Amino acid sequence: MSQEILDGLAVIVNEVAGVPVEDVQSDKSFVDDLDIDSLSMVEVVMAAEDKWGVKIPDSEVKNLKTVGDAVAYIAANQ
Amino acid sequence: MTATLTVSVGAAHGRILSVAGYRPDRIVTNDELCERIDSSDEWIRERSGIIERRYAATDQSVADMAAIAAADALARAGIDPARVGMVLVASVTHPYPTPSAAAEVADRIGAVAAAAMDIAAACAGFCYGIEVANALIRTGSAEFVLVIGVEKLSDWINPDDRGTAFLFADGAGAVVLGPSDQPAIGPVVWGADGSQLDAITMTQSLIEYKNEGGPIFPALEMQGQQVFRWAVGEISKVAQQALDVAGITADDLDAFIPHQANMRITDAIVRALKLPEHVPVARDIAYTGNTSAASIPLAMQAMLDAGEIPHGGTALIIGFGAGLVFAAQVVTLP
Numbered sequence: 001m002s003q004e005i006l007d008g009l010a011v012i013v014n015e016v017a018g019v020p021v022e023d024v025q026s027d028k029s030f031v032d033d034l035d036i037d038s039l040s041m042v043e044v045v046m047a048a049e050d051k052w053g054v055k056i057p058d059s060e061v062k063n064l065k066t067v068g069d070a071v072a073y074i075a076a077n078q
Numbered sequence: 079m080t081a082t083l084t085v086s087v088g089a090a091h092g093r094i095l096s097v098a099g100y101r102p103d104r105i106v107t108n109d110e111l112c113e114r115i116d117s118s119d120e121w122i123r124e125r126s127g128i129i130e131r132r133y134a135a136t137d138q139s140v141a142d143m144a145a146i147a148a149a150d151a152l153a154r155a156g157i158d159p160a161r162v163g164m165v166l167v168a169s170v171t172h173p174y175p176t177p178s179a180a181a182e183v184a185d186r187i188g189a190v191a192a193a194a195m196d197i198a199a200a201c202a203g204f205c206y207g208i209e210v211a212n213a214l215i216r217t218g219s220a221e222f223v224l225v226i227g228v229e230k231l232s233d234w235i236n237p238d239d240r241g242t243a244f245l246f247a248d249g250a251g252a253v254v255l256g257p258s259d260q261p262a263i264g265p266v267v268w269g270a271d272g273s274q275l276d277a278i279t280m281t282q283s284l285i286e287y288k289n290e291g292g293p294i295f296p297a298l299e300m301q302g303q304q305v306f307r308w309a310v311g312e313i314s315k316v317a318q319q320a321l322d323v324a325g326i327t328a329d330d331l332d333a334f335i336p337h338q339a340n341m342r343i344t345d346a347i348v349r350a351l352k353l354p355e356h357v358p359v360a361r362d363i364a365y366t367g368n369t370s371a372a373s374i375p376l377a378m379q380a381m382l383d384a385g386e387i388p389h390g391g392t393a394l395i396i397g398f399g400a401g402l403v404f405a406a407q408v409v410t411l412p
Contacts, residue, residue: 039342
């Protein structure tokens with residue numbers, strides 16, 4: 001399940017910010033490793049909401065530091 | 079006995095006859111702003127696409143800029159100011175709750191027969207004005223209408239706020255609308271979501287400041303991520319609806335002229351709309367900044383004057399901002 005979400009998230013991050021799919025790993029920080037800024041992060045979140053039918057409020061977005069954080073949040077709230 | 083009233087009869091359609099813009103002389107670079115905020119030229123360019131913007135002079139008012147743009151728009155349309163039936167000024171930075179900027183502008187440009195009023199619809203103000211003007215022309219309330227989007231946002235910025243200080247700027251854009259035999263303004267798609275008042279607001283009301291004081295003179299403040307999410311999620315849908323109700327597709331467009339909020343918002347809306355690559359997109363924000371109600375006519379004038387888009391072509395315009403409010407329509411370019 002988590003692997004599926006990780007794979008899907010990698011595609012989204014690639015589409016939004018041009019980051020190579022293989023670089024999007026659980027331990028990677030969106031900001032420090034993948035260079036995703038706050039606006040790109042909003043686009044990633046919106047695409048994730050559409051894809052998995054979850055709600056990720058702005059107040060929650062700042063807690064999603066790593067790709068793994070996002071995968072866990074989506075898996076828990078799906 | 080009930081008397082039978084005579085009612086006004088308007089034109090079949092309205093259209094935009096001309097567009098003109100006024101850009102203040104003073105160029106403000108990102109480096110200049112970074113003397114007050116912890117930011118950099120590179121960061122500002124990446125987050126907003128803004129390279130520089132224009133500020134009006136201290137003694138140059140909203141009405142001053144509006145009158146220059148309006149007089150130029152009338153000259154370009156070849157319309158005698160005395161024939162203007164309504165002057166609409168879309169602005170949120172005229173510093174008097176009353177009297178209106180519109181009444182002052184009408185007097186200064188010689189629109190002696192015009193009614194005049196201001197529209198407070200923030201960055202959607204210009205598109206709101208287009209719809210009001212079109213309705214006035216079609217009902218016969220006015221033959222020619224001036225719509226002026228004008229802002230002096232530099233007066234209402236907190237220069238120490240790294241989230242907004244680099245965004246906002248000053249300028250004016252004006253259009254003259256008049257009667258047309260052919261349809262030239264599509265149905266408006268508009269609305270307001272007051273549940274998101276806090277997304278873009280003032281740090282304090284002027285009256286609170288008068289009575290209680292405050293850390294700074296009231297200034298604009300914005301929840302950037304919230305606005306971005308709304309703009310990308312909802313506004314791209316509104317843009318699509320405006321195409322749908324006008325009975326065209328994105329492929330039919332000769333120009334896409336969104337409010338110049340932020341280059342990143344423009345890019346995201348273009349992606350969400352799946353706008354064909356052949357459609358020119360307004361990116362006037364790079365050298366003009368976010369001028370709220372003025373941004374669409376300024377961008378339209380710049381693109382037309384540069385020959386990037388054709389006179390008589392079909393454009394999608396969409397304004398969105400504090401309220402939150404929005405309005406979009408397909409228009410025939412002057």
